[in-house]
Amino acid sequence: MSDAAPEPHWLTEDEMRAWCAWRRIFPLVNAEIARDLGKDSGLSEADYDVLSMLSQCPGRRRRISGLAEHLLWSRSRLSHQLTRMEQRGLVRREEVVADGRGAEVVLTEAGLGTIGAAAPAHLESVRRHLFDLLTPAQLEALIQLGDTITARRADAPPCG
């Protein structure tokens, strides 16, 4: 048969390089930061995200599904994660009176202490593996990339 398949719309040279950058740099940098975090504080990035979010919430508590949305996680993922963190005493679940279905997560004292102790080294690690490498223009470019890509999503939650 005369292979009528249309030639796929290949990537340009630049797009190919950008694609490779995209696929490489995030896992690379994140793996380094995650390794530091685990070594310094015994926390995973997921742990840190949850603790960090909660520590900034009024009352250091939040509705579970609100937290999931904010983190862009599935409810299932968060539920599993909270179960593990609860077993380590970092957070606690509490029922909510207003809505018999709902529940909140609360940061425990231990959890608060943990995130407080972990933050400085983590910040330093983020600087060392990412921001120290970037020029101000590149920092700005990264922000713009973020804005552009999240712009489609009407409900993109704020930073946190």
Place this chain on the structure above:
Amino acid sequence: MSDAAPEPHWLTEDEMRAWCAWRRIFPLVNAEIARDLGKDSGLSEADYDVLSMLSQCPGRRRRISGLAEHLLWSRSRLSHQLTRMEQRGLVRREEVVADGRGAEVVLTEAGLGTIGAAAPAHLESVRRHLFDLLTPAQLEALIQLGDTITARRADAPPCG
């Protein structure tokens, strides 16, 4: 005690925004692309990466640890991945005569057909979820970010 802990070196406003962008956009875009890929072709991104690499190798075969390095994967991860892919008939392992320890992966005919069938839709998906959103300047910025961040790594393998 008089809390002599030095105030951690917090992120600036811009750095915070850049950090949020960093943490959000990659998982976000990749999840979309991965979902498309799975739906269109029944492949995971890991599957696609391996098939894509192999299809570009001379003889469509490669030493396993060379492939792992190139993908920036651990040998263990690749070994598990190849086991699964071998069970699906996408690749085949072969012993290597020159080195009794080593082994090669070979892309099977089925694997070649699979990657060929998957590529067009995948390319289209990558365009739709990423490149169509970016201006030429942003594309360039992404390339530069990649160069900057991988520059430290002397042995950063080429694109692929």
Place this chain on the structure above:
DNA sequence: ACCATGTAGATGACATGTCATCCACGTGAC
């Protein structure tokens, strides 16, 4: 030849994420 050490790869236990499903409760039409 012999032994210590290094490299290639496989493997098993375990951590984490996904999906489908389940249960309990809320909400609105009737």
Place this chain on the structure above:
DNA sequence: GTCACGTGGATGACATGTCATCTACATGGT
């Protein structure tokens, strides 16, 4: 009231990744 349906959350089965470990072979010093 009650019945259908939506929502919040938990859970179990399963896919994938990590680390530690194991085997087999290679290599270099003696």
